[in-house]
Amino acid sequence: MAPDQDSAAGSLYRKVAADLREAITSGSFGDAGRLPAEGALAEQYGVSRGTVRQALALLRADGLVTSRRGTRRVVLGSARVQSFSELLSFTHWARSMGEEPGGRLESMVRRPADAAEREHLRLEPGTEVYAMLRLRTLSGTPVMVERTVYPPRVGELVAQLPPDAVSHTEPLREHGILFSDADHTIDVVGANADDARLLGCRRGSPLLREKRRTTDPTGTPVEWSQDRYLPGTVAFSIHNSLASSALSRHAREND
Amino acid sequence: MAPDQDSAAGSLYRKVAADLREAITSGSFGDAGRLPAEGALAEQYGVSRGTVRQALALLRADGLVTSRRGTRRVVLGSARVQSFSELLSFTHWARSMGEEPGGRLESMVRRPADAAEREHLRLEPGTEVYAMLRLRTLSGTPVMVERTVYPPRVGELVAQLPPDAVSHTEPLREHGILFSDADHTIDVVGANADDARLLGCRRGSPLLREKRRTTDPTGTPVEWSQDRYLPGTVAFSIHNSLASSALSRHAREND
DNA sequence: CGACGGAAGTTGGCTGGCCAACTTGGCCGC
DNA sequence: GCGGCCAAGTTGGCCAGCCAACTTCCGTCG
Incomplete structure (x- = not known):
């Protein structure tokens, strides 16, 4: 490459x-x-x-x-490291570290969007979304649980991908879905029952959470995701300066 | 203002x-x-x-x-929010949210720098540093434990500040110490005995950790800090885009 | 020997202009 | 009515030049 x-x-x-x-x-x-x-x-x-x-x-x-x-x-x-694509794509990031990324699809359902999802994806009431739950692995070991909600246009494409597809963003790009801007929020959350089962940790044990909303170049949201990482596997690093910066710290809002 | x-x-x-x-x-x-x-x-x-x-x-x-x-x-x-100064200064950040920032100095000692500190602050072997431990509060409630290590030039000034000084960065600026660039790393860590005592949580309970190295405009490190936040009090938020970005995710390194 | 001052070097900021790449919308032909 | 083509509008990129603000260094003067 x-x-x-x-x-x-x-x-x-x-x-x-x-x-x-x-x-x-x-x-x-x-x-x-x-x-x-x-x-x-x-x-x-x-x-x-x-x-x-x-x-x-x-x-x-x-x-x-x-x-x-x-x-x-x-x-x-x-x-x-070159940051944008590595931050968006688990696959890209893993490969750049020389690790072998993997993913196991747990569930993929189509259902009406709740209020929060409509807000994040800027959808009309009554619109349906595709909700995905996926376990992501690094060279075989589980490191992250990914919960992603897609608007219909994107979800339809994702649903057609084979369940064992490692990367989702790459096929999407080929279908004309472009990722251009993303907002990330990072905090800590306790593992719920699903997290614990998938990651092999105890319920309530701390996970590093990244919430992410991604939009395409026109500003239309294409993805709303919540990733929960096992501690010790990843950290987030940021540089900022007086001249330019892309980071802000803020009080926790309601989910 | x-x-x-x-x-x-x-x-x-x-x-x-x-x-x-x-x-x-x-x-x-x-x-x-x-x-x-x-x-x-x-x-x-x-x-x-x-x-x-x-x-x-x-x-x-x-x-x-x-x-x-x-x-x-x-x-x-x-x-x-305007991000740079708010990210560097707990005081500035708190005030911008309408909260009253506070700080209680736990300890401030002068001692030889260990290997990691020399590395981060780019100091010669044998140099002494000023190590500070401080509890930070928001409107009276403890939210963060701050462990900061200063090089001699900066530490001497900090040591002369009154123990109940809320902001340290503001007086430093007036003494010609300018904060210009910072690298941040965010992950999760369990509370140790000191953290638990100061924050009023149990040992091992999860804290959001921010490690930060700050330099002045010439590139000289002026601060190396480890802040540990109670979960639920803060989150970090970042925006990045294809066009420009200041964030990267990476594997955890040794402290 | 130290303090002061000035000159040279360097980056920040702003202008005006030009062309290329790309998107959008409307017009035209089928 | 539908699809494709074309033109207008818009941003990306690059150039050449000018001045201001600032830092550094060196030489000079006290």
Whole structure:
């Protein structure tokens, strides 16, 4: 597989960003070293300074470099996984770690949406949804219980997939369902009877919960999911900075 | 207090962004409505299209609007708290929710840094650090145990603060210690004896843990902290998109 | 020897312009 | 009536240039 599928695709500034990312990760500028000036990079890559700045904005958002007026940029950390697709797709994430992802479909039913689901998926009263319950494994060991609710248009496609399909997002993409934006909420919850049975833990034992709503490029919700992870298997990591940030901490709301 | 302290400060594109954010939140464009074209906004605000694009990039990163070539931007959600300072400062966050933040200093000691601390704070072997243990409350009720390790330069200042000081980040800012970038890792951990005693829960009961390393604009670490929250008091929420993102999920590493 | 000041270097911000890629809607032909 | 084609509208991307704000460093002066 091409490793640059996402990173160096298409635009010039992405190519420059991918190249700089590589250079930083391989330590070309030292650990806390300074990057060349924007002008120098522009000349080096044969692009305008604006393009270099677009590339550097990507690296800054990923927390690879600092940026402040008056000084060269400084290398902050190195190597961050490409995040969006890995956050959306358990399969993609697992493979990027060299693990073998698996999934066992527990149930898939079509039923009327409740109030909360209508709210999250922005559906009219009376609309039906497809509710899925799935156990996800990493190289054979159970790590997560996934409860996903799909609107009709998406659910119909998912329901037709073979029950042992590992990835759902990949086939969906081929049917024109695009995942573009997602909101995630992370907290702790106790295992209920189903969780305990599937994950092999005790009822009430703590699980890391991720609630997620995904929309397509037009803003239409395509997925509303609740994933519950066994502690010790995963953690979530975020970088934020004064310049840009995509994270917020907030009081718990009602489910 | 000026509510636009961060949002509309200084640059033109931030003012435009703040204005658009306000318009979106107040529903001027409808719930899933479409924004005016970039050109129209540029004319309306009397700025160039590039400046409008900078403003819209902020909104896109916050998940307020989509953006895709060929169509007008679409309103996604509305109203997201300003995230960076609220994520760094418990005090700031609490106040933005209308709660009264409190803190009780349990201990503050100066001691040699262990290997992990030297790694996180990028210190030379033999350097001493200031280790703090603090119970944080929201309107009187305990919600979080904070364990923070400071490098000497910062710790000396913190140690001089009165023990009942609610906010530490604000006085630090006045002494020239600037918080600029932070890496966060979120997972679940069981309460140890200290946690249980301070938070009033049982030993081993699940806590939401946030590990955080903060650096100043030069990339020098200024803080390494482990916060443990009682479940049900907080959750972390993140937005990410294909266009830009600051989040990644990864396998748990050793502490 | 230390403090102050200024010059050079660097990033932030903004403008104006151009073309390409893509979406949408309407028109036209079948 | 239906489907396909085309044009207008819109965002993505790139360039060249200019000035302001800020940092750093060095030389000078006390």
